[in-house]
Amino acid sequence: xxxSCKGPxxxxxxxxxxxxxxxxxxxxxxxxxxxxxxxVPRPRDRRGTVEEIYASTTFRKALLLVGLVILLAAAGLxxxxxxxxxxxxxxxxxxxxxxxxxxxxxxxxxxxxxxxxDLRLPRILLAVITGMSxxxxxxxxxxxxxxxxxxxxxxxLSSGAAFGAALAIVLGAGFLAPVYGSVGPYLVITNAFVFGxxxxxxxxxxxxxxxxxxxxxxxxxxxxxxxxxxxxxLLKYVxxxxxxxELVVWLMGGxxxxxxxxxxxxxxxxLASQAVLLYYAWDVNALLAGEEVAGSLGxxxxxxxxxxxxxxxxxxxxxxAFTGIIGFVGLVAPHICRLLIGNDYRFLIPCSSLxxxxxxxxxxxxxxxIMAPTEIPVGVITSLIGVPFFLGLLLKRRSQISL
Amino acid sequence: MKxxxxxxxxxxxxxxVLHGVSLGVAEGEIVSIIGPNGSxxxxxxxxxxxxxxxxxxxxxxxxxxxxxxxARQWARQVGYLPQAGGTSFPITVLEAVLMGRKPHIxxxxxxxxxxAVERAMRYTGVEEMARRPLGELSGGERQKxxxxxxxxxEPEVLLLDEPTTxxxxxxxxxxxxLLRQLAVEQGKAVxxxxxxxxxxxxFSDKLVLLKDGSIFAAGRPEKVLSVASLKAVYGVExxxxxxxxxxxxxxxxxxxxxxxxxxxxxx
Ligand SMILES: Nc1ncnc2c1ncn2[C@@H]1O[C@H](COP(=O)(O)OP(=O)(O)OP(=O)(O)O)[C@@H](O)[C@H]1O
Ligand SMILES: [Mg+2]
Numbered sequence: 001x002x003x004s005c006k007g008p009x010x011x012x013x014x015x016x017x018x019x020x021x022x023x024x025x026x027x028x029x030x031x032x033x034x035x036x037x038x039x040v041p042r043p044r045d046r047r048g049t050v051e052e053i054y055a056s057t058t059f060r061k062a063l064l065l066v067g068l069v070i071l072l073a074a075a076g077l078x079x080x081x082x083x084x085x086x087x088x089x090x091x092x093x094x095x096x097x098x099x100x101x102x103x104x105x106x107x108x109x110x111x112x113x114x115x116x117x118d119l120r121l122p123r124i125l126l127a128v129i130t131g132m133s134x135x136x137x138x139x140x141x142x143x144x145x146x147x148x149x150x151x152x153x154x155x156x157l158s159s160g161a162a163f164g165a166a167l168a169i170v171l172g173a174g175f176l177a178p179v180y181g182s183v184g185p186y187l188v189i190t191n192a193f194v195f196g197x198x199x200x201x202x203x204x205x206x207x208x209x210x211x212x213x214x215x216x217x218x219x220x221x222x223x224x225x226x227x228x229x230x231x232x233x234l235l236k237y238v239x240x241x242x243x244x245x246e247l248v249v250w251l252m253g254g255x256x257x258x259x260x261x262x263x264x265x266x267x268x269x270x271l272a273s274q275a276v277l278l279y280y281a282w283d284v285n286a287l288l289a290g291e292e293v294a295g296s297l298g299x300x301x302x303x304x305x306x307x308x309x310x311x312x313x314x315x316x317x318x319x320x321a322f323t324g325i326i327g328f329v330g331l332v333a334p335h336i337c338r339l340l341i342g343n344d345y346r347f348l349i350p351c352s353s354l355x356x357x358x359x360x361x362x363x364x365x366x367x368x369x370i371m372a373p374t375e376i377p378v379g380v381i382t383s384l385i386g387v388p389f390f391l392g393l394l395l396k397r398r399s400q401i402s403l
Numbered sequence: 404m405k406x407x408x409x410x411x412x413x414x415x416x417x418x419x420v421l422h423g424v425s426l427g428v429a430e431g432e433i434v435s436i437i438g439p440n441g442s443x444x445x446x447x448x449x450x451x452x453x454x455x456x457x458x459x460x461x462x463x464x465x466x467x468x469x470x471x472x473x474a475r476q477w478a479r480q481v482g483y484l485p486q487a488g489g490t491s492f493p494i495t496v497l498e499a500v501l502m503g504r505k506p507h508i509x510x511x512x513x514x515x516x517x518x519a520v521e522r523a524m525r526y527t528g529v530e531e532m533a534r535r536p537l538g539e540l541s542g543g544e545r546q547k548x549x550x551x552x553x554x555x556x557e558p559e560v561l562l563l564d565e566p567t568t569x570x571x572x573x574x575x576x577x578x579x580x581l582l583r584q585l586a587v588e589q590g591k592a593v594x595x596x597x598x599x600x601x602x603x604x605x606f607s608d609k610l611v612l613l614k615d616g617s618i619f620a621a622g623r624p625e626k627v628l629s630v631a632s633l634k635a636v637y638g639v640e641x642x643x644x645x646x647x648x649x650x651x652x653x654x655x656x657x658x659x660x661x662x663x664x665x666x667x668x669x670x
Contacts, residue, residue: 050521053497053533054512287504288494291551292454292485297505297556298478343494346510 003173063346064340072128075358079124079365084372085115092116119183123258126266127364130255130319131329133270137312138330139337139348140277143215143284144308152316152330155221155309159228160199161320161388164191165250166235170243188250189321196317199224204309210304252377253324255364262322273315274353280304281345288343327379329356332386339393359386405429406560411450411460413443414422417571420446421616423460426607428558428604431522431586432591435603437627438613439592439637444596445486447613451594452562464560478506482558485643486565486596487546496540497533498549500524503555526581528574542569551580561585563595567602603652604628612636624650634658 026329048056090110097104099117135196137152145154153159168191203224207216232251236244286294290300317332334358337348363381370376406428413421420443428434428580434446449455451462453469460471464480472480482503500505500523504516505587524530527547553561561582567575583606585591597603603610604624611621612628614636628650633641642653 050497050524050530050533051514051517054501054517056497057534059495144478232557281507282508282510285494285498286502289499289502292449292452293483293502293552295454296452296478297502298474298485300503302476342498344498 001230002158017048028261053084059365061333061341061344061351064337064351065347065354068351068358068363072354072358072361074126075361075365076124079127079255079361080116080120082365083115083120084370085111087112087115087120096121111259119146122260122263123364124361125263126255126322128259129263129266129270130323130326131333131357131360132318132353133273133315134326134330134360135268135333136270136274136349136353137316137355139334139345139352140284140308142311142334143343143345143348144287144305145218147214148335149347150218151327152312153320153325153327154218155203155313156199156224156228157196157221157313157317157382158320159225159232161192161196161317162251162325163199163228163231163235164193165321165324166232166239166247167191167248169247170235180270193317193321195228196320197313199228200309200313200317212302215318217309237381242401250324251311252379254367255323255377256375257322265324266318269318270315273311274349276307277349278346280308281349284308284345293314326360326382328382329360332390333359336386336390336393405465406451407463407466408447408451409460409463411457413450413455413457413464413635414516415446416565419616420451421457423603424613424616424618425460426611426618427622428473428592428594430592431590432607432608433583433586433595433606434609434611435595435597436611436613437597437600437603442613442636444613448483448562448564448594448596448617449485452481453477454483473655475506476569478556478558480558481560481563482553482556483563483564484549484553486566487542487549487569494537495533496529496535496537499527499537499548500551500555503552506556519557520551520555523551526554526577527551543571543574546570547574558591560592560594563593565596565598568598575602582606601650602651603637604652605648628652 002139077089078094080096081089091109095113095116098113109133110282134152138150141150141152141154142148158241165188168188172187183202203217203220204212206220206224208214210216237246283294283299286297286299287301289297294303320326334352337351337355341347341351359382360378363385364378364386367376368379370381408424408426411421411424412419424443424447426434436447438444450457451469456470464472469477497520498668500520501512502514502526503523503554504512504519507519508516524533527550529544529547529551532540532544532548537548540548546566550563550566553563563582565605566582567578570578571639579602582593586593597607607624609622610624610627612619612632620632621638625645628643630641633639633643633652633654637654638658640655640658642655644651644653
């Protein structure tokens with residue numbers, strides 16, 4: 001296989017070419033040398049062979065991945081120990097080991113157990129899950145829509161979810177309302193999820209009429225987004241004081257609603273979404289070369305786009321339903337990773353997800369401790385941490401962020 | 404791999420572009436599609452590359468309808484280089500060429516993938532640029548990288564849309580000789596769109612001359628490139644001679660009444 005010249009000589013069979021006669025297949029190399037007066041020794045050792053370059057860049061990417069895992073673990077430990085109740089790292093270890101390692105025999109104080117297991121752990125895990133799903137979805141959507149400004153809330157997802165939540169909060173109406181009996185958190189969650197997905201389907205359905213081109217999807221998403229936002233504005237306008245406050249808080253987003261139940265529900269969903277995103281990473285890499293080329297490389301462009309958008313929006317819609325709208329993480333985490341390792345989606349997806357998780361976890365820990373007992377909206381902290389870091393990278397790195 | 408195009412008709416929405424095009428390409432053959440701007444060369448190549456589906460007619464690869472071939476299998480057999488135009492994507496040269504291995508890669512990159520990449524990069528002379536971002540290359544350098552991508556794919560059939568258009572003369576010759584070597588030694592079929600008539604004539608076994616979406620003439624270069632056909636298709640008066648190095652086409656001037664400045668006709 002390959003292009004290498006194996007035969008000793010080749011003669012052209014079907015045409016006579018005076019300028020080619022008697023040339024063997026090393027002629028190319030020979031003429032090359034003849035044209036270059038002093039054949040410089042190949043700078044192999046300096047730049048490396050393709051294999052070495054590939055190995056070193058892949059190593060870099062893997063290094064970032066490992067670094068982010070460590071960062072996330074550290075952030076988790078800090079988050080577990082931070083707060084009003086004094087719980088040390090040792091306590092955290094004893095509690096966690098006691099809960100998850102059946103063979104572990106150590107015991108922790110009752111207070112530590114309650115605080116860590118009932119309060120902090122679900123909140124930490126929800127932050128991780130949410131950060132992962134938003135940042136992973138951001139990277140995925142930016143990738144298949146070829147647009148750096150896209151975030152997981154594009155395709156009308158956030159406005160749809162907000163409208164669903166508003167319907168539930170303000171009017172107590174919505175899917176399954178009879179089942180839940182009264183306006184409870186479940187009604188809000190279900191409604192937000194259903195309307196988020198509904199908005200997305202609407203946009204996708206519209207875009208399909210024109211071959212699901214990225215521009216149509218994005219503009220359709222923006223348009224449908226405005227429609228639902230108008231609905232939310234109207235509901236705000238007609239709502240009572242109490243409901244209005246609740247709605248505003250929901251719209252701001254936050255992780256105070258963290259429960260083990262939420263974690264158990266979301267975890268498999270986000271895992272499945274990540275699996276889909278990783279499975280098609282090569283196809284999305286190829287999509288960077290344009291739809292035509294990707295198609296000729298064996299990529300089913302339509303299917304990959306649908307599955308990527310579907311998997312990403314599912315995870316985003318589900319987490320949004322529990323946390324309200326948390327912006328910025330999904331936009332900025334992928335870009336930070338992109339600036340560090342480029343556009344290889346095999347690594348970009350997991351790196352973005354981990355960074356998003358770490359960012360949201362740190363921000364949430366800050367949000368609940370800085371002004372305790374008052375909570376600052378987590379979005380505020382995310383921006384305060386993320387923006388300077390992001391701008392710093394943007395200015396320091398010469399390489400392009402474009403898609 | 405043998406390609407047969409049978410009576411292909413294509414239209415972009417209502418804008419008819421190809422009208423009943425038929426041709427055959429055997430393995431080891433280099434066929435160049437030539438013709439004026441907008442005559443449908445790229446459209447024909449896109450149909451061959453399965454990017455577009457013909458309205459009528461069909462294309463066969465070794466007797467199989469191309470639309471019926473499994474995508475992955477297809478991608479291992481046919482490589483496609485679109486006409487250069489803008490799309491520069493933010494990845495490194497190495498990553499761009501590695502993309503050509505996509506049809507051969509499940510998940511992990513194997514040593515033989517990297518070997519193919521290295522070979523392809525050496526052939527187009529871009530191996531020194533491996534780490535550079537594609538967006539920072541010159542137009543010709545980028546074209547060589549994209550060509551290397553198609554070569555790294557190691558397909559049996561290469562579909563190349565103006566592969567040498569923005570290359571300097573040395574690299575034009577190198578690439579065309581490389582293509583011929585691939586055809587002669589490895590039996591690859593090469594179908595390419597060309598504008599440079601002399602190079603097309605010299606390096607192709609057959610030419611296909613398109614005019615307004617129909618084949619005006621097809622066959623051996625000396626048959627296709629005649630004074631009369633150049634005049635009829637391009638509207639150019641030219642001298643065609645069989646020189647020491649084969650066919651030589653020297654375009655002289657637009658035929659009377661075309662492309663002159665305000666009737667200042669010097670003829
Ligand atoms: N995507 C498109 N939608 C509509 N019309 C198109 C599209 N692409 C090409 N055309 C039209 O089809 C005709 C043939 O185009 P094509 O690109 O095949 O020409 P070409 O022979 O490759 O020209 P050139 O030498 O300029 O590359 C032109 O009239 C062009 O305007
Ligand atoms: Mg063209």
